[in-house]
Every structure is written in structure tokens, then in C-alpha cells.
Amino acid sequence: MVSLKVINNQLGYRNGHGKKRVLVPDVPAARGIFGDAIFTVFEQNDFSKYALNDPRQIPHTHRASLKRIRSDFGPWLEGDFSHLQANGVYQAFCGNEPGPSFAIRDDVWCRILPECLRFFQIMSCGRNVPGWHGACHLDDGYLKDENRYIEAAGGWHDAGDFRKWATSTSLNAIALLIAHRLWSGREAQLGVEEGVFLREALQGVHFFLGIQDATTGALWQAIGSGREVFHDNLDCRFTDNIRESGDERRIWPGWAQPAAKFTTLFALYANTLRDANPDLAARCLAAARASTRFDRATGIDDADHLQWRAWAFLELWRYSGEDGDRDAGLAALAQLLDLQVTDYIGGQQMTRGFFRGEAGGDVFHRKHTGASYPVWVLGEYLDALPAHPEANRWRDAMTLWVDGYALVFAARNPFGLLPYGLYSAPSPEHPRCHYRPLGDRLFFRYFIAEGKFGTNARCSLDAAALAAAARALDRPELATAGYRLLEWTLGNNPFQISTMNGVGVKQPCALSFQMGNIPGGVTMGVFGDEQDQPWYPHPWACTDEYYGYQTSQFTWALAALQTVAMPACAKGVE
Numbered sequence: 001m002v003s004l005k006v007i008n009n010q011l012g013y014r015n016g017h018g019k020k021r022v023l024v025p026d027v028p029a030a031r032g033i034f035g036d037a038i039f040t041v042f043e044q045n046d047f048s049k050y051a052l053n054d055p056r057q058i059p060h061t062h063r064a065s066l067k068r069i070r071s072d073f074g075p076w077l078e079g080d081f082s083h084l085q086a087n088g089v090y091q092a093f094c095g096n097e098p099g100p101s102f103a104i105r106d107d108v109w110c111r112i113l114p115e116c117l118r119f120f121q122i123m124s125c126g127r128n129v130p131g132w133h134g135a136c137h138l139d140d141g142y143l144k145d146e147n148r149y150i151e152a153a154g155g156w157h158d159a160g161d162f163r164k165w166a167t168s169t170s171l172n173a174i175a176l177l178i179a180h181r182l183w184s185g186r187e188a189q190l191g192v193e194e195g196v197f198l199r200e201a202l203q204g205v206h207f208f209l210g211i212q213d214a215t216t217g218a219l220w221q222a223i224g225s226g227r228e229v230f231h232d233n234l235d236c237r238f239t240d241n242i243r244e245s246g247d248e249r250r251i252w253p254g255w256a257q258p259a260a261k262f263t264t265l266f267a268l269y270a271n272t273l274r275d276a277n278p279d280l281a282a283r284c285l286a287a288a289r290a291s292t293r294f295d296r297a298t299g300i301d302d303a304d305h306l307q308w309r310a311w312a313f314l315e316l317w318r319y320s321g322e323d324g325d326r327d328a329g330l331a332a333l334a335q336l337l338d339l340q341v342t343d344y345i346g347g348q349q350m351t352r353g354f355f356r357g358e359a360g361g362d363v364f365h366r367k368h369t370g371a372s373y374p375v376w377v378l379g380e381y382l383d384a385l386p387a388h389p390e391a392n393r394w395r396d397a398m399t400l401w402v403d404g405y406a407l408v409f410a411a412r413n414p415f416g417l418l419p420y421g422l423y424s425a426p427s428p429e430h431p432r433c434h435y436r437p438l439g440d441r442l443f444f445r446y447f448i449a450e451g452k453f454g455t456n457a458r459c460s461l462d463a464a465a466l467a468a469a470a471r472a473l474d475r476p477e478l479a480t481a482g483y484r485l486l487e488w489t490l491g492n493n494p495f496q497i498s499t500m501n502g503v504g505v506k507q508p509c510a511l512s513f514q515m516g517n518i519p520g521g522v523t524m525g526v527f528g529d530e531q532d533q534p535w536y537p538h539p540w541a542c543t544d545e546y547y548g549y550q551t552s553q554f555t556w557a558l559a560a561l562q563t564v565a566m567p568a569c570a571k572g573v574e
């Protein structure tokens, strides 16, 4: 039975946030004797000063009706306090039931940025992290089939254990390099040390260079993972740190994909290091070039490959200034934009602007880590080439995604979630699962059908995409939609659970066998059930597992959203 809860995110809101909301389940206990549902929000500091014994009785409480809303997640009672914009520490109540306290101030999300950085430090491999682990795995790793050793020390552990997945941990570096690009020289405004994003990103540079195969230009995917069978945990152990002594961890044969993601990674490193360390920058550039060879060899032109290829060549052009790099990037971007659905399809008039998975197919672009990279890449192009003849088309594509897709779905549920995926038909692989119909040939789900992947990574990526759109389209109000997706992670969900470790007042225990709960770690997060309703299964279902990319994309979104000015509405300031 659903009990009375007062739900809001457990950190707070920037002053200009346009959708400050409290959610209460529609249960009898939420209503007074006349059937009315009321919520109050009070400012704790003013309460302390004036409410108890000061004759002036300065107003410290906002009191209003909860509005009953119908949504894709059923009926809820929703209270709006967006007009509260003054700095302060607040708490909401419904009857005698309190919600978690929260702050309103423009830099409130900066409070948890040091936690994100702490997560990456603790996940660092080959580095002494007092209280957590010594310098470890300095002897990684061994290719059994080829009976040879490669230099795979460094990088990051992943998933709360000691395995080092290239596809996942590369997003740690990418997110940190983006944060560095956005905030370099201004880190003090975020309350973190100057240069810290770059320093933490460099934790991965020699690791990624080391796991690139010289012949193909591809990177090995699974380092320290799979001793007897793929994905086993037998190498989640410490070693003697002495190279070629015989206890080295294995590298499971198999390449990390998509290749252009690693081209992007190396090109980002090269651009960032160009002045400070030209030799290392040149090595990264050579690695990026080698990665393009492997990308070409795969010959795959789906959205997953094109989004990274478009970004990769833009970064290569930023370094080289060569027309060939720019043209290759523009060609990939044009192919990617051809995959955007610009008409109302499938017998509905509600949504468009999303992307197909590949040309001519009826599968739409989706991935458990998120599928909003194209929007971020459009932002990078508009930033780098604002006067290009195609720039208006890029802005139109971004606008279509925002107004035809993101905001449309965000309005259908009380948490501002976007879908996991759209479908041209319910999947026969999951006959028990409900696919929400939009038209006779278009369906969607907010949550993966029977898949063990939560929502946090893709919500963060969607938030980063909305931040890019807010900047590129000069629509700062889009930052509100972005923050709502991070609020889902920080407790604004039906379970009132914050799925970032150490942040918030109610938390699950993390599935992290080697490390235990890691400060700042964002877990997989809330799942969905067969009926596509939010679901929080037992921890062993991996809801509480840390993959690096969840915290990476959360950090990415945090850094990007904070660049958007969110002016408080003058009329609403109290």
C-alpha cells in the first residue's frame, strides 16, 4: 500500500529553476477533512528567527493547494513553488509529513561536484588512494592467446570491482575533458581546484594509449576481466605489481566499439594537451588517427557510429585545421541528420525529432547509456562553426529534438523523464511487457524491457543534451528540464531514494564488492517493471551497481548545466 510521502529532490534548486515541484501520492492521508490537499514550504532560517517568539511574525511559509495530475505514471498530487527564488534552506510538508530539506541558491549543484571527483579518484587504478587501496595493478595486463604483455596500468576500475572496461571508463575521461573545456581557468567558480578536471582526466591517458592495438588501431575492451570465460570475476584481485612475474591479469580478446568514440577521446586529449605537453598530444593525435583506420574498416554507418564519427573529426579538425578532417566530420554529421525523423510518423501527431538507428530501418536510436549524443554533437558544431552555411539546419535539428521530442515526453510524467526508446511495434522478445502506444505504428517505453539497466546514465546524458540546446539556442529555460533529469537521480522519484552515494537522506546500499559504498558514485538507478512503471528491485538486481559512465555523464551534465545562466524572475524574488 502506498503511504504518504513528500517527494522532492534532496539537494535543491537554482534560483531561476522554473519547475520547483513537490510530489505527493494521491492517498487519503494527503487530504484534510474537507478533501482538500495542501502543502506548505517553509524557510528554515526565517522559521528559526521569527516563527517561534518574534512578535513581527515575518512570513516564512508558503502554503498552497496540491493539484491532482494524471500522468503516464498514474495520478499524483503536485505542488508548485517555482516562485520561491530567494536563497535559503527550505522544507516541504503535507500535513505532518515532512519532505527532505533542500537549498535554493544558484551554485547549489556545485556542492556535489567534489563528490563526483572523489568517485573518480577512488576508482583510479595504479594510484594510491588512502583509505581505499594502494597503487594497484601496475603489472596489467596479459594477452593469453598471443602470450604477450601490454602496458595496461592506470585508468579506472569500473562497476565497483577491479575490472577496467574501455567503453565504460572512456566516458570518465570524456566527461572530465568536457568539464575542463567548459571551466578551465574558472574552476574556482565551481568550488574546485584549478586544473582538477584535466588532472583527473590524465589518469586515463597512458592506459588508453597502452590498450590500443598497433596493427588495427582498435582498443581492447576488457582489461582484468575474464580469466576463464568472458566477463568472469576471477581477476577481480590484487596482483604483485611486478611486470611479467606470472600473476598478471588477463585481457579478454575483443575490441571496444564504436571505434570513433575512442577517436574522439584521443582527439580531445590531443587538443587539451597541445600546449602543455606537445609530445603527449602528438601521441594522442597519432592514436586518434589510428582509431579512424579501425572505424573505417568496420564500415558501420548506424547512429551510434555516426554520432561519434561526427564529433571525432570535428575534434581532429580543431587540432589539425585540415579541410579533410572538417569535411569528414560534416559528411558524418549530414548522414546522422538524415536519420532524424522530421515528420509525424506511425499514425500519431505528438512527437518527432528523434533519430533512427540506421538508414532505412524501423529501429530507433536507443542505448541504455543514452542516445542523446547527436544533440550534444550539434552543440559542438554550432560552437566551432557558428557561421557555417549548414548552421541553421543544425539549429533546426536541435529545436526539433527539443520541442518535438524532449519537452513533449517530459510533460507526460511528473518527473520530466524522457523515453528509453521508441518502437515501431511492441517487441515479440518481451511479450509480457507493455509498450505504450502513440499511434498504430509507434510505441515507447520509459524503461528497458526486462533489462538490467537503470535510468541514471541516460537521464544525465539527456540533461547534458538539454544544456547544449539551452546554450546553442539561447533558451536558458531548457536548463530546468535538464536539472529535472538529475533530480530523478537525487531522490525525486517514487521511492524517494537518492541514487548518488553520500548525497541525500535515503540511500540504497551499493553493489560494490571490492570497494563498498563509494562517495559520489551514481548507481544504475531506478528500473521499470513490465507495465513500464518505475520499479526499484532488490539491490542484487544491479540497480545499485556503479558503472563509471553513470557518474561520468552526471558530472558532464552538472558541468554543462552550470554554464547556463538561469536568471531569477525579478517579479518572483522574495
Ligand SMILES: [Zn+2]
Pocket (backbone or CB within 6 Å): 124, 125, 126, 136, 137, 157, 162
Ligand atoms: Zn587497480
